[in-house]
Structures are given as C-alpha cells and as structure tokens.
Amino acid sequence: MANSARNNGPDAGDIGLALYQVLRSHGSSVPAKATAAAGLTEEEAAPGWAELESLGLIRPGRMPDEVDPIEPDTALLGLLARQREQLRTQQTALSEVLTSAESLMERYRPTVQRESAEIEVELVISDERKRQTLAEFNASITTSTGSMHPGPLPASDILAQSIKADEELVRRGIKVRAIYSQSVDSAPRQRKYLAQLSATGVEVRLAPQIPFDLLIADTHTAFMVANPENPSEAAIVVRGSALIRTYVALFEDCWLRSVPYSAQAAGTFDPDGELTEQHRTTMRLLANGLTDERIARKLGVSLRTVSRLVSEIMRYLQADSRFQAGVLAVTHGLV
The missing domain is CATH 1.10.10 (Arc Repressor Mutant, subunit A)
Known part of the structure; x- marks a missing residue:
C-alpha cells in the first residue's frame, strides 16, 4: 500500500x-x-x-x-473549543481597538487637523506660474536658503537669471548655499557658472550624487520638480514646517557629504597637490575595492568622515565614481 x-x-x-x-x-x-x-x-x-x-x-x-x-468526535469538540476561545480573544481585541479608535478620533485627530491646516502642497504646471512661484519663493526668504542641483545645467539665459536672483538674496543678507553634482564641474561653460556663482557670495559645494532638484526657503517652503527624470515638467511647492523639516534634514546631510567648491582648483589636476596622509591611505583602500564601512574600521574614523574623504578625493581626481577614483589614483601613481 x-x-x-x-x-x-x-x-x-x-x-x-x-x-x-x-x-x-x-x-x-x-x-x-x-x-x-x-x-x-x-x-x-x-x-x-x-x-x-x-x-x-x-x-x-x-x-x-x-x-x-x-477519537475524531473528541478532536472535533477540541477544535470547536479552541475556535470559541479564539473568537473570545478576537472580541476582546476588537473592543480594545474600538476604544483606541474613539480616543484617536476624539482626542488626537483634532490636533493633527490643526497642524494639517498649516500644510499646503501645490502642483505648478505652466512656465509662467513657475516663474511667479520662484519670485514669491525668493521674496519669502528671511534668513537662509539651500538648494540641490543634480544637473545638467539649464540654458545660459536661465543661469544668468539665477545668478542675478542669488546675488539679490546675498545683498539682502540671506545665507545662500548650493550643492551641485561633481559632473557639473566638467565643462568650461559649467565651470564658468560655478565660478560666477561663488563670486556672488553663494557657498557652493560639489557632491558625487544628488537625488533631485530642491530649493528650501528657511524652514517653511520647499520647491522641487515633480518628475526628476524630466525637470522641465511640473513643479511641486510644499509649505509648512511640519513637512519641510524632512527636506531640510536631507539637504543638511548632502551638505555634510559634499566638498567645498574652489574656483582656483576647478578643472585642474595637480598630482603633487596637497593631500593628507589620510587621503592617500583612503585612496589605497579605495583602489583595493574596500567599502566605506571597512575603510572606516581601518582608519578608526566614522562613516561620515570616510564619505567626506572619498568626496574630496573624487573632487581632487575629477572622478565621477568611486571606481574611477581608484583607477585614477593608480594611474597617477598615488597609491
């Protein structure tokens, strides 16, 4: 059988x-x-x-x-008894859920509704409305503004308008910070723009990667593209400090991971330039394919410090990736 x-x-x-x-x-x-x-x-x-x-x-x-x-009959009675116990447990749990739901709706929800009334999300589609919104955005800044730009850069006339607007902000005593992708510092027109922007008093930094375009006015308004794959499409304006805190934290993290822009060093490579021993050790570890975590353990430093060192090395070598930085370090005999 x-x-x-x-x-x-x-x-x-x-x-x-x-x-x-x-x-x-x-x-x-x-x-x-x-x-x-x-x-x-x-x-x-x-x-x-x-x-x-x-x-x-x-x-x-x-x-x-x-x-x-x-016996099957005994097993059936046991099964029914277990089911009754489960139903009693579910009934108790349901009563607790209903009590909690009443507390949420009657005590806590009104507080959130008051906060939500201060939050506004606007979808901006037309180019004219985008220009008007950006003008209102700049006018609303009182202390500081931060921006991130993954690139590529827009047309020259738009860049000229942007520099003029940033120059006006600096003149008003506004602290202006901008982060651009390292790839932006790779062509004469783009390097010229970064140099002009820096000359106006804007603090400019370069980062290996930037997630999307973002403008932040103080801690109350954020302006970003709706589709990072096509920045020319609609834009989104978010108002309300409850939501803006997240974008501020994202910007500050990118700022700490970026490298200060130097107009004098832009587009140049000096194999005998100033590099600390920590930079050179990091380059050797990069060339050997080590991760940031392993490099941090080897150097006895934090992950954030390693990220900064790697960004500075990539900026120094004009590399677009960690892998390319390792290859260039070997090519130039730095490791």
Whole structure:
C-alpha cells in the first residue's frame, strides 16, 4: 500500500490517514515506529504527522516520545473549543481597538487637523506660474536658503537669471548655499557658472550624487520638480514646517557629504597637490575595492568622515565614481 501511495504521490491527507490507521491498530506508538509500520520514510510521513496534529487527532502518550490516537468526535469538540476561545480573544481585541479608535478620533485627530491646516502642497504646471512661484519663493526668504542641483545645467539665459536672483538674496543678507553634482564641474561653460556663482557670495559645494532638484526657503517652503527624470515638467511647492523639516534634514546631510567648491582648483589636476596622509591611505583602500564601512574600521574614523574623504578625493581626481577614483589614483601613481 505504501509503495503504491508513493508512486501515486499521496497528499498529506492520505498519509495522515495511513498513520492514523496504524495508531488505531497498535495503540500508543513512537512516531518513528508508526512511520515504519506504514511503509513510509520520515520525510514522506512529515506532512501526515503535521495534519494529524493540526486536526487534534494525536496527543502525547503515557511514555516519553509516544503519541496516542484521539477519537475524531473528541478532536472535533477540541477544535470547536479552541475556535470559541479564539473568537473570545478576537472580541476582546476588537473592543480594545474600538476604544483606541474613539480616543484617536476624539482626542488626537483634532490636533493633527490643526497642524494639517498649516500644510499646503501645490502642483505648478505652466512656465509662467513657475516663474511667479520662484519670485514669491525668493521674496519669502528671511534668513537662509539651500538648494540641490543634480544637473545638467539649464540654458545660459536661465543661469544668468539665477545668478542675478542669488546675488539679490546675498545683498539682502540671506545665507545662500548650493550643492551641485561633481559632473557639473566638467565643462568650461559649467565651470564658468560655478565660478560666477561663488563670486556672488553663494557657498557652493560639489557632491558625487544628488537625488533631485530642491530649493528650501528657511524652514517653511520647499520647491522641487515633480518628475526628476524630466525637470522641465511640473513643479511641486510644499509649505509648512511640519513637512519641510524632512527636506531640510536631507539637504543638511548632502551638505555634510559634499566638498567645498574652489574656483582656483576647478578643472585642474595637480598630482603633487596637497593631500593628507589620510587621503592617500583612503585612496589605497579605495583602489583595493574596500567599502566605506571597512575603510572606516581601518582608519578608526566614522562613516561620515570616510564619505567626506572619498568626496574630496573624487573632487581632487575629477572622478565621477568611486571606481574611477581608484583607477585614477593608480594611474597617477598615488597609491
């Protein structure tokens, strides 16, 4: 019978029934013996034993490791008793949920509604409305502004307008900070723009990667593109400090990971330039393919310090990636 069952691929129910019949015939038995008596291997019998246990058809025997068969009617009564207990538990849990829901709706929700009234998200589609919104954005700044730009840079006339606007902000005593992708510092027109921007008093930094375009006015308004893949499409304006805090934290993290822009050093590479021993050690570890975590352990510094060192090395070597930085370090004989 067992051989025929294996050939026909029995399901757990057939196997469970075969094991149950053995137990009914032999009484209390160690599962291994009952399995052998049914002509099954332990692997074949496993789903059958699982079914018998789930249905409540077996229980521990008087002797260690033995199991006893249970009458189906008794097993059914036990199953119904467990179900009643589960329903009572669910009813208790449901009552607790309803009590909590009332507390949330009556006590806490009004507070959030008051905060939400101070939050506004606007989708800006037309170019004219974008220009008007940016003008309003600049006029609303009172102390500081930060921006991130992954590139590529827009047309020259737009860059000229941007420099003029930033120059006006600096004249008003506004602290202006801007982060650009390192790839921006790779062509004469782009380097010229960065130099002009820096000359107006804007603090400019370069980073290996920037997630998306972002402008922040103080801590109350953020302006960003709706589709990072196509910056010329619609823009999103978010107002309200409850939401802006997240964007401020993102900007500050990118700022700490970026490298200060130097117009004098832009576009140049001096293999005999100033590099600390820490930079050179980091370059050697980069060239060997180590991760930031392993480099941090080797140098005994934090991950943030390693990120800064790697960014400075990439800026120094004019590399677009960690891999390229390692290759250039070897090429120039720096490691």
